[in-house]
Amino acid sequence: GAVVSQHPSRVICKSGTSVKIECRSLDFQATTMFWYRQFPKQSLMLMATSNEGSKATYEQGVEKDKFLINHASLTLSTLTVTSAHPEDSSFYICSAREFGTGSNSPLHFGNGTRLTVT
């Protein structure tokens, strides 16, 4: 089945630094990838939609200058949390839909990145 790889799985950083999270589709091409955020015991909240070769679309309330998204190829999207603060500590999960399968095909998720900002 479709595999989405996310790296790193866990990162601890100091307040004010930036952190980059990578999301790769390993055995399929993905023109669209999605970035979610999940707080403990809560559901997934969509942050942004990443489109290969174009600017990401951010959900209301998500700061695009703080959460930089780059989707440079059909298999890689990156999320950079800039000037991270403790309130940015969360579980970040990417997902992807296989290219050519239509907007109704299921999403496949990475294993998430747990970010802790001290």
Next chain:
Amino acid sequence: QKEVEQDPGPLSVPEGAIVSLNCTYSNSAFQYFMWYRQYSRKGPELLMYTYSSGNKEDGRFTAQVDKSSKYISLFIRDSQPSDSATYLCAIGETSGSRLTFGEGTQLTVNP
């Protein structure tokens, strides 16, 4: 009112029990329905997806959709301790590519 409502549980059952997990939704534009399983500190894993009303079966799992009632269910037969996880329903619209997730139901299957 949330677009998708899911009882967060927690739900605790003995091994071998039949488990019923449910979600309701309010938007009639939702046309495709998915169930994900999420173990602690892991990303969601797709279990089942369906586009139509009725039942879809895969091994011990059965997904049921009733569009007239805007109600979806996931049944797990012969539940196992390894089924202990959080189960998330996710529902999509006919146009675009967003998924709206339920809050997730935490399930524990006791040996």
